[in-house]
Amino acid sequence: MRVIVTVECADHVRFFRHAIRTLEADDHDVCVFARERPAVLEALERFEIPHVGLGGTGDRLGEPARSQLEYETRLLKHARRLEPDVLSAVNASAVAHVASLVGARSVVFSDTDRTTLLGRLTRPLVDTVCVPRRVETESTAGVIRHRSYHELAYLHPNRFTPDRSLRADLTPDAEPGDRLVLTTLASWEDDEPSKTLEFVERLEREGATVLIAAETPLPEPLERRRRSLDAHRVHDALACADLVVTERSTTAVESAVLGTPTVYVSDCERRATHQLEDEFELVFNVRGRNARAEAFATAVTALEEPPSTWQRRRERLLSETCDMTTVIVNAIAGASQPPSTDAEPIPDATHPR
Known part of the structure; x- marks a missing residue:
């Protein structure tokens, strides 16, 4: 064919x-x-x-x-x-x-x-x-x-094994037990830098190391927290983090299926992020006028959970998906034969029917 x-x-x-x-x-x-x-x-x-x-x-x-x-x-x-x-x-x-x-x-x-x-x-x-x-x-x-x-x-x-050694490269001065928060700024890059800095510093006061994934330089003192990740290392970084805060829906889903709890801050809804919250509790959807404050509170709560919580939830996700x-x-x-309308899910060896 x-x-x-x-x-x-x-x-x-x-x-x-x-x-x-x-x-x-x-x-x-x-x-x-x-x-x-x-x-x-x-x-x-x-x-x-x-x-x-x-x-x-x-x-x-x-x-x-x-x-x-x-x-x-x-x-x-x-x-x-x-x-x-x-x-x-x-x-x-x-x-x-x-x-x-x-x-x-x-x-x-x-x-x-x-x-x-x-x-x-x-x-x-x-x-x-x-x-x-x-x-x-x-x-x-x-x-x-x-x-x-x-x-x-x-x-x-079946397709991806993260390289967790990247974490040591991202946080060479980290102590055992330190929590790593990876955030993407998206529209926050155009926001007042002082508000973004306040969000970052509040997380740091809770004991987290916060890194900002951004391609372009940021105003100081945000710049010293910026990391420019090669495209092929982004998923390693998401898997290495203890928490991801993002306004990008694809990033939110990616980090969640890798087992990293994710705060998705956006007014743009996506069914996948809601399902990942409602069914698997791996994404926390935040929106509205108080989104930044809610994102902070949600992040702190997520960081208080032990890593085993997220591993368990990811294992459940993988057991219920394919x-x-x-x-x-x-x-x-199978496209050579026209399927019937609204056909059953395709059989998959990793998810027996």
């Missing part, structure tokens, strides 16, 4: 990375096409995934429509030449359009209820949509529901 996979951001590269290798090991021909964004190309090179760039980042004002048209036109040209059986992507309209024009089947993975106008117009063309149990979809295609998170495609224990890469492989490999 010949498969085309498209990736539009670095997260998509990580999502498909192990599935591509597994499909190739099973003698399927996998061709990867990418938007030529620096982070995407860097990830593809780092994981040594052969690929073809399709240009068109669509990041500039007024560019998205033209960029999307160019992107899909180039993908269609390659698809007509390759004659694929399946095209697959994450939340991408291009594969549905192109698959319908070349007689292939489309397999789209989604983990969100939020859909763009283009996505809503495209969904009727999709043959198979794979979504977690918690996500609702209006798709008229075959719907496959699974027990997993997209982040478990690359952070499931390796997302297996879901991806089964969905793509």
Whole structure:
């Protein structure tokens, strides 16, 4: 079987990375096409995934429509030449359009209820949509529901073992028993530095070592707490921390599935973070006008728990979910047969039915 996979951001590269290798090991021909964004190309090179760039980042004002048209036109040209059986992507309209024009089947993975106008117009063309149990979809295609998170495609224990020696590099002066808090600033970088400093210093007065993961320099005295992490070490850092405070939903889910308690500070809701709080108590969702104060109180409470608490909760999470890469492989490999609408979850050896 010949498969085309498209990736539009670095997260998509990580999502498909192990599935591509597994499909190739099973003698399927996998061709990867990418938007030529620096982070995407860097990830593809780092994981040594052969690929073809399709240009068109669509990041500039007024560019998205033209960029999307160019992107899909180039993908269609390659698809007509390759004659694929399946095209697959994450939340991408291009594969549905192109698959319908070349007689292939489309397999789209989604983990969100939020859909763009283009996505809503495209969904009727999709043959198979794979979504977690918690996500609702209006798709008229075959719907496959699974027990997993997209982040478990690359952070499931079958796929990732963290390098915990990084902790000593991050905190060389730490004493035994010290607690490490890793925070990403996101919009806080544009906030008053004094408010961010107050938040950090309050945690430090509780005995925590606070490090700020940020790519750009910060005002002093925040700068001395900043760490610029290489992309391939971010997940090691999340696993090494005793607590993560973040405004990024993907980071929140990543740290949680690694067993690190996470305070997610954002007004942008994501079903995954709510499920990780309601069912597994690994994420604490904080929002609203008093978010910063609530985040501090929540962080202090979480730091009082012994590490065994979070290990137990992660073990339960892993026992009730499955390796997302297996879901991806089964969905793509089985795409030659149209699934029934709202099909049962894909069987997975790591989560027997």
